Amino acid sequence: AQSVAQPEDQVNVAEGNPLTVKCTYSVSGNPYLFWYVQYPNRGLQFLLKYITGDNLVKGSYGFEAEFNKSQTSFHLKKPSALVSDSALYFCAKDNQGGKLIFGQGTELSVKP
Amino acid sequence: EAEVAQSPRYKITEKSQAVAFWCDPISGHATLYWYRQILGQGPELLVQFQDESVVDDSQLPKDRFSAERLKGVDSTLKIQPAELGDSAMYLCASSLGTSGSTDTQYFGPGTRLTVL
Secondary structure, eight states, X not given: OOOEEOXXXXXXXXXXXXXXXXXXXXXXXXXXXXXXXXXXXXXXXXXXXXXXXXXXXXXXGGOEEEEETTTTEEEEEESSOXXXXXXXXXXXXXXXXXXXXXXXXXXXXXXX | OOOOEEEOSEEEEOTTOOEEEEEEOOTTOOEEEEEEEOTTSOOEEEEEEETTEEEEOTTSOTTTEEEEOTTSSOEXXXXXXXXXXXXXXXXXXXXXXXXXXXXXXXXXXXXXXXXX
């Protein structure tokens, strides 16, 4: 079965430091991968996606993600974290036909 | 900027009652999705529509859940009767292309359901 894993339930970083939120996925064909962010009691906001091409994908709010086929990973990164980045982050994989399989989510906490 | 609309934002009901959620996708989006998100977990797909047709409802508990998109635009998700385990966030999303495309899904704000 298709799966997406986010190995860290929570990530804590200091404001201004770089952040990484990890994601790995099960292999099947060409993976289509997404990152979404969710603020409390809100829906998911799209950050970025990888379909094909350059392994480094740039997205909204200064976020980027690196696709690594050999490690089946798609880690989310940002060079300098902001307190306002604190939220719940979800990695997702397009299973087939548009059905997204989501990871469990990672709570990012950025402290001033 | 166009957004997916959902109502109500919050719903509290007693078990065995009927509830209904409404979703209006971004204009022109052919594909509409309903997801359920249990607290502390990622969303899980319940049903996917392509225009007015159901593409995938394999995870929809059909004994109590129903969904429709009669004119291929807005959609309603119904639960009857509601059970305690149905307490969750119900998210609607839409995407521009047809099923099988890799178009981005855009999510609405969700309906938080609490069953007492």
